[in-house]
Amino acid sequence: MEHVDGNALAGPLAEFFSFDATTATARCNGCGAIGELARAMVYRSGAGTVVRCSSCDHVLATLVETAGRAWIGLSGISAIEVPRGPATSSG
Amino acid sequence: MSFITRGFSGRSRDRDDRLPPGQTLVPDFPVLSAGPTPEVDTAEWEFTIRTESGVHRWNWDEFMALAIEDVDTDIHCVTHWSKLGTNWRGVSLDTLFEHVETEREFVMAHSYGGYTTNVPLDELLGGKAWVAFEFDGEPLEPEHGGPARLLVPHLYFWKSAKWVRGLLMMDEDEPGFWEQNGYHLHGDPWTEERYW
Numbered sequence: 680m681e682h683v684d685g686n687a688l689a690g691p692l693a694e695f696f697s698f699d700a701t702t703a704t705a706r707c708n709g710c711g712a713i714g715e716l717a718r719a720m721v722y723r724s725g726a727g728t729v730v731r732c733s734s735c736d737h738v739l740a741t742l743v744e745t746a747g748r749a750w751i752g753l754s755g756i757s758a759i760e761v762p763r764g765p766a767t768s769s770g
Numbered sequence: 771m772s773f774i775t776r777g778f779s780g781r782s783r784d785r786d787d788r789l790p791p792g793q794t795l796v797p798d799f800p801v802l803s804a805g806p807t808p809e810v811d812t813a814e815w816e817f818t819i820r821t822e823s824g825v826h827r828w829n830w831d832e833f834m835a836l837a838i839e840d841v842d843t844d845i846h847c848v849t850h851w852s853k854l855g856t857n858w859r860g861v862s863l864d865t866l867f868e869h870v871e872t873e874r875e876f877v878m879a880h881s882y883g884g885y886t887t888n889v890p891l892d893e894l895l896g897g898k899a900w901v902a903f904e905f906d907g908e909p910l911e912p913e914h915g916g917p918a919r920l921l922v923p924h925l926y927f928w929k930s931a932k933w934v935r936g937l938l939m940m941d942e943d944e945p946g947f948w949e950q951n952g953y954h955l956h957g958d959p960w961t962e963e964r965y966w
């Protein structure tokens with residue numbers, strides 16, 4: 680099957696990377712719990728922010744921010760569900 | 771030798787040449803934690819070094835019977851603070867590796883609570899690193915990494931893993947917790963190896 684390059688992600692990923700974290704849900708890689716990100720436990724340290732699963736304490740995500748640069752790590756999450764508007768026509 | 775810099779306030783002062791670039795002196799000891807503080811009883815504490823051939827293991831009493839060193843050193847946090855002349859007591863990694871045979875050249879430090887950080891073995895030997903259990907003459911408090919933390923003062927302080935419980939020898943240098951998430955694989959404060 681043919682593939683296209685990553686520029687094709689611009690449209691679809693714009694939706695994901697502008698999601699409202701207070702309404703998104705995520706599945707924890709540690710215990711499998713699916714829960715609202717808003718219920719996760721957030722630890723702020725100088726080095727960065729660590730988001731932990733409220734069920735099992737597993738690290739879900741990390742945020743590192745510095746002048747002009749920022750990183751998000753999602754290694755503890757298998758998938759995120761983001762709310763979207765009414766479905767448009769799709770096959 | 772020192773040279774003069776002008777701070778934001780316009781005051782001029784001698785910049786201490788023990789201070790790496792981009793760092794500011796602090797009098798206190800900021801606490802940076804990526805999670806809840808693990809409560810580890812010394813009765814249950816153990817320290818391990820895992821190699822290709824097996825596991826070396828010390829409990830607290832065995833650890834305290836090793837050669838203990840006084841360490842006076844400067845520490846540098848990646849979040850731009852430095853503290854000069856801190857005083858620690860601990861066991862040198864040279865002592866811990868005295869009877870450890872390994873061909874592997876890289877180390878992943880593991881902590882109670884799940885934190886990891888990577889350091890090349892040659893940066894832990896030669897009087898450069900300790901497992902420290904006292905700070906300023908007092909047992910190391912849990913919030914500062916007690917009962918024992920790694921102390922690798924020539925690298926940024928995130929490499930000095932709090933609540934350390936063991937070292938895993940590795941063939942390749944692999945990123946630890948913060949190194950996977952934006953921070954530099956090595957972390958030399960003098961060349962500002964802060965991020966990727």
Ligand SMILES: [Zn+2]
Binds near residue numbers: 710711736
């Ligand atoms: Zn979980």
